Amino acid sequence: MRRVPNISISFGRGSPRVISEVQATPVLEESVSAIEAYGTLLTKIVETAVELPELSEAHQRFLGRVVGFFYGGAWNYVALLVSRETVDLSPGENQDRLRNSIDEEIRQLRTEYERELNRLTERAEQFELLSEPLDFDEPREWTTGGSDDEETFDTEETASLSDIRGKLE
Numbered sequence: 001m002r003r004v005p006n007i008s009i010s011f012g013r014g015s016p017r018v019i020s021e022v023q024a025t026p027v028l029e030e031s032v033s034a035i036e037a038y039g040t041l042l043t044k045i046v047e048t049a050v051e052l053p054e055l056s057e058a059h060q061r062f063l064g065r066v067v068g069f070f071y072g073g074a075w076n077y078v079a080l081l082v083s084r085e086t087v088d089l090s091p092g093e094n095q096d097r098l099r100n101s102i103d104e105e106i107r108q109l110r111t112e113y114e115r116e117l118n119r120l121t122e123r124a125e126q127f128e129l130l131s132e133p134l135d136f137d138e139p140r141e142w143t144t145g146g147s148d149d150e151e152t153f154d155t156e157e158t159a160s161l162s163d164i165r166g167k168l169e
Contacts, residue, residue: 022078027085031077034113038074041121042066045129062127066120073113080106 022028022035045066049055055063084102087095124130 018075028078028081031074031081034077034117035074037117038070040134041117041124042070044131044134045124048129048131051131059127059129062123062129066124069116069120073109073116077106077109077113080109 019035019039023032045063049059049063052059080102084099084106087099087102090098121130121134
C-alpha cells in the first residue's frame with residue numbers, strides 16, 4: 001500500500017477547461033454528454049481516492065485505467081469529431097476514404113463508450129471509490145475557476161479548441 005498522492009490539484013485544473021471547451025464548440029456537441037459523464041465519474045473517483053489514507057496496487061492500477069479511458073474513449077471521441085470536421089483540409093485525394101474511416105470509428109466508439117463507462121463505474125463501486133451512486137443525467141456546472149479559487153486553470157498557457165481549429169483552417 002502506498003500513500004495517496006495529491007492528484008486532485010492537477011486533475012482539478014485541466015478537466016473543467018476541457019469540458020467547457022467541448023461544451024462551447026458546436027462541432028463537438030454530440031460528445032458533450034459523453035465527456036460530462038466521464039468527467040463526473042473521474043471527479044467522484046478522484047474525490048474519494050484522495051480521502052483514503054492509502055491505495056493498494058490494485059486501486060492504483062484501476063485509477064490508471066480510469067485516467068487512460070480519457071485518451072482511449074472520451075478524448076478520442078472529441079478528436080474524431082474534430083477530424084471529421086477538418087477532413088476536407090487534408091491534402092491528397094483520400095478524403096472520402098478518410099471520412100468513411102472516421103465515421104466508422106465514431107460509430108464504434110458510440111457503441112462501446114457507454115458500456116465501458118458502466119464497467120468503470122461498477123469497478124469503482126467494487127473498489128469503494130464512489131462515495132455515492134452516480135447520476136450521469138444530473139447536470140453539473142463545470143468551470144475553470146474564479147478569482148477566489150487558487151487552483152484556476154491557466155488559460156493563457158493553453159490553446160482552446162477553437163484556436164487549434166482556426167490554425168488548421
